[in-house]
Every structure is written in C-alpha cells, then in structure tokens.
Amino acid sequence: MATASVTSSTAGRLLGNLRLPLSILAFLGLALGVLGIDQFVNAMTLGAIYALVALGYTMVYGIIELINFAHGDVFMVGSFVAMFISSSLLGNEGAITNVPMLAASVLILFALTISVMALLGALIERLAYRPLRRAPKLAPLITAIGVSFILQNVIQFFFGPTIVTVPQLVPIEWSIQVSGSRVPLLNLFVIATSVILMVALQLFISRTRTGRAMRTTSMDRDASSLMGVDINRTIMITFLIGSGLAGAAGVVHGLYYGNTTFGLGFQSGLKAFTAAVLGGIGNTAGAALGGFLIAFVEVGASAFGYGRWGGAIVFSLLVIFLVFRPTGLLGSHTGDRA
Amino acid sequence: MSRIADAVNAPFAPVRAFFRKHRSFGIFVGVVLLSIALPLLTRVPPFDGIQSTNAWVNAFTTAAIYAMLAMGLNVVIGFAGLLDLGYAAFFALGGYTYAFVAAPFTGIHLPFWPMLLAGGVVGAIFGVLLGAPTLRLRGDYLAIVTLGFGEIVPITLMNADKFTDGVNGIGGIDKPSIPGILQFTLTNPWPMYGLVIALFSLIMIMIYRLEDSRLGRTWDAIREDELAAESSGVNIVIAKLQAFAVGASIAGIVGVVNAAKITIVTPDQFRFAVSISALAAVVLGGMGNTIGVATGAFIIYLFQSILLKQLNTLVENINIPVLNQIDFLDFQYVLYGIVLVLMMLKRPQGIFPARRRMREFAPLKIGKRGAK
Numbered sequence: 041m042a043t044a045s046v047t048s049s050t051a052g053r054l055l056g057n058l059r060l061p062l063s064i065l066a067f068l069g070l071a072l073g074v075l076g077i078d079q080f081v082n083a084m085t086l087g088a089i090y091a092l093v094a095l096g097y098t099m100v101y102g103i104i105e106l107i108n109f110a111h112g113d114v115f116m117v118g119s120f121v122a123m124f125i126s127s128s129l130l131g132n133e134g135a136i137t138n139v140p141m142l143a144a145s146v147l148i149l150f151a152l153t154i155s156v157m158a159l160l161g162a163l164i165e166r167l168a169y170r171p172l173r174r175a176p177k178l179a180p181l182i183t184a185i186g187v188s189f190i191l192q193n194v195i196q197f198f199f200g201p202t203i204v205t206v207p208q209l210v211p212i213e214w215s216i217q218v219s220g221s222r223v224p225l226l227n228l229f230v231i232a233t234s235v236i237l238m239v240a241l242q243l244f245i246s247r248t249r250t251g252r253a254m255r256t257t258s259m260d261r262d263a264s265s266l267m268g269v270d271i272n273r274t275i276m277i278t279f280l281i282g283s284g285l286a287g288a289a290g291v292v293h294g295l296y297y298g299n300t301t302f303g304l305g306f307q308s309g310l311k312a313f314t315a316a317v318l319g320g321i322g323n324t325a326g327a328a329l330g331g332f333l334i335a336f337v338e339v340g341a342s343a344f345g346y347g348r349w350g351g352a353i354v355f356s357l358l359v360i361f362l363v364f365r366p367t368g369l370l371g372s373h374t375g376d377r378a
Numbered sequence: 379m380s381r382i383a384d385a386v387n388a389p390f391a392p393v394r395a396f397f398r399k400h401r402s403f404g405i406f407v408g409v410v411l412l413s414i415a416l417p418l419l420t421r422v423p424p425f426d427g428i429q430s431t432n433a434w435v436n437a438f439t440t441a442a443i444y445a446m447l448a449m450g451l452n453v454v455i456g457f458a459g460l461l462d463l464g465y466a467a468f469f470a471l472g473g474y475t476y477a478f479v480a481a482p483f484t485g486i487h488l489p490f491w492p493m494l495l496a497g498g499v500v501g502a503i504f505g506v507l508l509g510a511p512t513l514r515l516r517g518d519y520l521a522i523v524t525l526g527f528g529e530i531v532p533i534t535l536m537n538a539d540k541f542t543d544g545v546n547g548i549g550g551i552d553k554p555s556i557p558g559i560l561q562f563t564l565t566n567p568w569p570m571y572g573l574v575i576a577l578f579s580l581i582m583i584m585i586y587r588l589e590d591s592r593l594g595r596t597w598d599a600i601r602e603d604e605l606a607a608e609s610s611g612v613n614i615v616i617a618k619l620q621a622f623a624v625g626a627s628i629a630g631i632v633g634v635v636n637a638a639k640i641t642i643v644t645p646d647q648f649r650f651a652v653s654i655s656a657l658a659a660v661v662l663g664g665m666g667n668t669i670g671v672a673t674g675a676f677i678i679y680l681f682q683s684i685l686l687k688q689l690n691t692l693v694e695n696i697n698i699p700v701l702n703q704i705d706f707l708d709f710q711y712v713l714y715g716i717v718l719v720l721m722m723l724k725r726p727q728g729i730f731p732a733r734r735r736m737r738e739f740a741p742l743k744i745g746k747r748g749a750k
Contacts, residue, residue, distance in 0.1 A: 105518075106518075107518050107521070107522060168719055168723070171723055172722065172723065175722075175726065176726075177517055177518060178459075178461050178517055178518070178521075179722050179726055180722075181461065181517075181518055181521060182461070182657070182661060182718050182722050183718060183719050183722040183723065185463070185654060185657070185715075185718055186714070186715040186716065186717070186718025186719035186720075186722070187715065187719060188715070189654060189711055189712065189714050189715030189718070190712055190715035190716065190719065192711070192715075193708065193709070193711045193712040193715065194712070196708065197704075197708065197712075306650065310525070310526070310529065313522065314526075317522075348533075348536075348537045349533070349537060351529065351530075351533050352529075352530045352533040352534060352537075355526035355527075355529050355530050355533075356526075356530065358522070358523070358526045359512070359523050359526050359527065359530075362512070362515060362519050362522065362523050363511045363512055363514075363515065363523070366515065366519065
C-alpha cells in the first residue's frame with residue numbers, strides 16, 4: 041500500500057531515491073513553462089481533486105483487489121451532500137467574506153460531509169461487498185457497477201438530471217499576484233486541502249497500528265488474520281477513509297466549480313481510476329501522482345485546442361498503461377498479477 | 379416426477395426425442411411459434427388495452443434486438459468468462475457502419491443485406507483490435523479496458539463531426555427492402571419483426587452450436603481454470619479473441635439492424651447504460667444460458683418499456699400530486715443497478731442457471747450445505 045522508504049548512506053542510493061522527486065520537479069517545471077501559470081494552477085487544482093478520488097480507488101484495490109466501481113459515484117454523492125449541507129443546513133448562498141465565519145463554515149462542511157460519506161462507504165461495503173468476499177472475482181465487480189447505477193439514479197431522482205448550483209463559500213475575487221498573474225486563493229486552498237489530507241493519510245498508514253493492519257491485510261489477508269488483525273474491521277476502515285476522502289473531494293469540487301451533476305461520478309471516477317492505475321494501483325503515493333498527471337494531460341489537451349478529446353485521451357492512456365505497464369509508474373504490489 | 383405428469387408427458391416423448399436430435403430445428407420452430415403467439419396474445423385483455431398490436435409488435439422487435447445483444451454479450455461473459463463493459467461500442471460501430479453507407483449524410487445508398495454481414499465483419503475486426511493487446515490482462519483490468527473503449531467510441535463518434543455529424547448523429551437511414559417484393563416502412567412494423575425474428579433464431583442456433591463445439595468447450599475450460607486449460611494445450615489468447623470476435627460481430631450485426639429499424643444513429647444511443655442494460659440481462663437470465671439470457675432481456679425490456687410506462691399513465695390518471703412529478707421511466711437505470719446487486723448477492727447463477735455454470739457459483743453455498 042505505501043512505498044517502503046529505503047534509507048541508505050551510499051551516494052548512489054541517495055541519487056536513486058532522489059530520481060523520482062527530481063523528475064517530478066522537472067516535469068512540473070516543464071509544465072509550468074509550456075502551460076503558463078494560469079493553466080498550471082488550474083491543472084494543479086484539478087489534479088488535487090482527482091488525487092483525492094484516486095486514493096479511494098487505490099486503497100480499496102490494495103486491500104481487497106476490487107475495482108470499486110461505485111467510488112466515483114461516492115464522490116458525486118459527496119458533492120451533493122456538501123451542497124445540501126452548505127445551502128440547506130448552513131443556509132449559505134454565496135461567498136462569505138468574514139474570515140472567521142468562512143473558516144468555521146468550511147470546517148463544519150468538511151467535517152459533516154466527510155463523516156456522512158465515510159458512513160455511506162462503509163455501509164456499501166457491509167451490504168454489497170462483504171457478502172461476496174469469497175465469491176468469484178467478477179461478482180463483486182458486477183455488484184459495484186450495480187451500486188454505481190443505484191447511487192447515480194437515487195441522486196438524479198432527488199435532485200433532478202440538471203446541473204445543480206453549489207454555494208462557493210471562498211470568494212473568487214480573493215487572489216494573490218504571482219509574477220504578474222492573478223492566482224485565486226480558492227485554487228491554493230483546494231491544493232492545500234488535498235495535500236494536507238494526503239500527507240495525513242500517508243502518516244496514518246505508515247505510523248498507526250490500524251495503518252499497519254491495513255498494510256499487512258493488503259499483503260496477505262489470511263496471514264494477518266492469523267496474527268490477530270481484525271480483517272473485517274480493517275477493510276471497513278479502509279472504506280471509511282477512502283469514502284471520507286471522496287467526500288472531501290466532493291466538498292472541494294463544489295467550492296471550486298460551484299456546481300455538480302448526477303453524472304459527475306462516472307467520468308471523473310473513471311479518470312481518477314486512470315490516475316490510480318497510472319501511479320501504480322495499490323500505491324497511495326502513486327495515486328496522488330497519477331491524479332496530478334491526468335489533470336496535466338487534460339488541461340494540456342484543452343490548452344492546445346483538443347479539449348473535447350480530453351476524455352478520449354485519458355482513457356487511451358488508461359488502456360495503454362494497463363496493457364504495457366500494469367504496475368504503473370511507481371509500481372504496485374498487485375500489478376504483477378495483472 | 380409424479381405418475382400423472384408421466385402420463386401427460388408420454389405422448390410428447392417422441393416429439394421431444396425428435397427435437398433433442400434436431401435441436402437447431404427445434405429452436406427455429408420454438409422461436410417462430412413464440413413469435414406468432416406473442417402478437418396474438420396482445421389481442422387478449424388486458425394486453426390489448428395497453429397499446430395497439432402494431433405498437434406491441436414494435437416493442438417485441440426492440441426486445442428481440444436487445445435480447446440478441448444480450449446473447450452476444452453472453453458469449454463473452456457467460457461462455458469465456460470475460461467481463462466486457464464496453465459492449466455497446468461494437469453495437470455502435472455496426473450501426474454507424476450501416477448509417478455511413480446508407481443515409482443522405484454521405485449520399486451513399488448501399489443495400490441493406492450485404493451490410494448486415496459487413497456490420498458483423500466490422501464488429502469482429504474491432505473486437506480483435508481491442509482484444510489482441512488487452513486479453514492478456516486479468517479479468518477486472520480487462521473490464522476497465524473495455525469500459526474505456528466503450529467510452530472512447532462514443533466520444534470519437536461525437537467529435538469526428540466530418541464523418542458522423544457529431545451529436546446530431548446520422549438520420550434518414552435507409553430501410554431494408556426486398557427489391558420488387560417488399561419495402562420496409564416505419565408505419566408497418568411486421569416486416570422488421572419478421573427479419574428480427576429470423577435473425578434471432580439464426581443467432582440463437584449459431585450460439586448453441588458454438589457452445590457444443592470444440593471452441594465452446596475450450597471457453598468452458600478457460601473460464602473454469604485458465605491455468606489448467608493452458609497447460610492442457612489450449613491457446614488461451616486465441617480462444618479469448620474468438621469469443622471477443624464472436625460477441626463483437628453479433629453486436630455489429632444487431633447494430634446494423636437497429637440502425638435500419640430506428641433510421642437514426644446518434645452517439646448518445648450507445649452510452650455506458652446500454653452496455654450495462656445488456657449486462658443486467660445476462661446476469662438476470664443466468665450467465666452462460668443462452669435461452670435464459672434472452673428471456674432475461676425480454677423481462678427487463680418489457681418491464682421497463684411497458685410496466686414503467688404504464689405506471690406513468692396510471693399515476694397520471696389517478697392524479698396523485700406527489701407521484702405525478704415522477705417519470706417512472708427514469709427508474710429503468712435503478713432497475714439495472716438493483717438487478718445487478720440483488721442477483722449477485724442472492725442468486726449469482728441467474729434465474730435460469732446454465733447447467734455447466736452451476737459449479738462455478740457452488741462454493742458460495744458451502745456453508746449452507748455444511749449446516750444440513
């Protein structure tokens with residue numbers, strides 16, 4: 041699930057370890073040069089959202105080897121739950137300029153949405169996936185598709201098939217100047233939120249007992265069970281966290297775009313899944329990396345006038361990666377069986 | 379079986395023996411009898427009150443098209459055990475193939491009948507093109523790759539306006555005709571019904587013969603245990619490619635018929651939901667059981683297009699304010715979802731389990747058996 045950090049004193053090893061960060065930096069520099077600062081910030085923001093969703097795919101795949109098809113729709117439901125909490129419960133209509141008020145509203149919004157979505161994710165796992173844990177592999181996958189369809193249409197039933205407006209709490213006009221360009225604080229807020237959550241997740245997985253249980257379960261479920269790990273609990277926590285992150289992505293999506301629709305989950309879900317595959321499925325750091333990569337591909341495509349083909353390009357990438365490098369960029373512990 | 383049932387069955391024994399020996403003929407007779415019985419049934423209450431016989435025949439035609447699609451998908455999923463989530467793409471390719479050469483958009487007007495075959499060929503070619511690089515992948519990855527393909531095709535059809543007229547699609551597609559004898563029209567559903575029924579029985583016979591062929595048994599072996607099949611000398615990739623090609627070519631042929639029936643193709647007709655509706659039919663009917671899958675498709679189609687439509691009119695007539703707002707046709711997608719989830723949880727072998735397939739799902743019941 042997490043990449044083991046190899047510490048070594050030799051300079052060669054050190055250089056080897058630095059290769060990835062260096063190439064990421066080089067890529068970012070190149071992207072910044074090619075796209076310009078505005079598009080670069082857009083891509084980073086979009087990437088932050090994809091990365092949050094991709095984490096859920098990769099965590100679940102890492103632990104039970106299920107492509108949780110419904111995860112994109114969990115993200116979509118999250119955006120609707122956030123919309124509902126923000127506009128109906130908190131009574132927000134638009135931007136809040138009072139900073140303490142804004143911080144309080146956003147915090148409550150995150151806390152509530154993440155909790156609701158975590159519970160929904162765990163509920164789905166309990167009802168739809170757990171009974172099929174020993175079934176042939178295609179059975180839970182087909183169930184996941186069914187769950188995805190149910191979620192989409194329940195939302196469509198309650199909120200209609202049209203685009204729904206979400207209150208954008210953070211004022212769009214707030215911005216800072218970076219080398220002559222206006223960078224909205226909103227974008228920085230989105231990127232910062234997702235980075236904080238990702239770092240927190242990494243720490244949780246690598247430092248806590250539960251995190252260790254998750255790692256061992258993903259390596260060998262039966263053996264960890266023999267070592268006293270409560271498998272059901274661990275898998276449920278994985279779903280709680282993954283869906284909670286999708287909920288956070290839903291909040292962020294609403295704040296950033298100011299709208300949502302019942303079909304959001306399918307396309308962005310597939311893109312986030314592509315991100316997870318790109319990074320190496322089962323690998324949380326890889327999922328984050330993949331999320332940003334996909335966003336750069338998409339934003340790059342539209343910057344060069346191929347915006348309509350964005351989806352097709354991303355899915356072609358998915359196919360190409362699955363065929364030629366199923367372990368993804370960072371490698372995964374499950375890829376060898378692909 | 380009871381003595382009475384034996385007595386009732388006794389006179390039919392020779393008939394059954396005959397059909398056991400000549401099964402293809404039996405399927406043909408069965409399908410034809412059913413296709414005559416169904417329209418007759420719609421003249422009887424309560425069915426005659428729902429819609430005119432012509433509308434019923436039209437609905438049956440669409441149901442049969444949907445059932446053929448499900449039977450084709452069943453070859454891929456039920457026989458070879460490959461989850462194909464982009465099946466609608468091949469359906470789309472067949473439809474566009476015909477639309478491209480038989481509509482005012484391009485000004486070409488090729489006859490329908492050879493195009494029926496061409497649709498199958500195009501489907502098979504794309505099936506092989508998609509399958510060749512991807513069939514080495516494990517099951518769930520393959521599912522996602524096919525899903526990606528299923529998305530790429532409509533996006534491409536939507537964006538390649540020069541060739542496909544984008545979102546508008548290609549309209550005014552030629553109806554089939556038998557020169558000098560019969561011209562298919564939009565108002566008379568019967569010729570199309572006959573054509574679809576003939577094709578339906580042909581495809582069903584073909585699939586049954588395939589199932590019993592060497593290839594069919596190869597698929598069984600692969601599905602049950604890929605490793606064992608490979609070590610027994612089966613070329614897995616070739617066999618899977620054949621399943622993909624057969625499934626895709628059926629979708630291609632059906633796509634041509636569908637385009638000729640509704641005379642317009644648009645990218646929106648071939649969304650993911652179409653692939654999933656076919657999957658729902660396969661899962662409902664029982665993976666691997668051709669007749670079961672076709673029945674599953676009929677059940678789902680009639681349920682959504684007749685029952686849900688009826689609910690709409692019923693609610694309108696009774697005039698319940700809250701329910702009036704609801705378009706029950708929207709529930710068809712929830713229906714697919716519920717079918718998939720419930721069937722997988724409660725009855726993964728489908729309503730009509732395939733005999734050969736029973737074993738695969740048997741491990742699910744070990745606990746229950748042990749308790750007895």
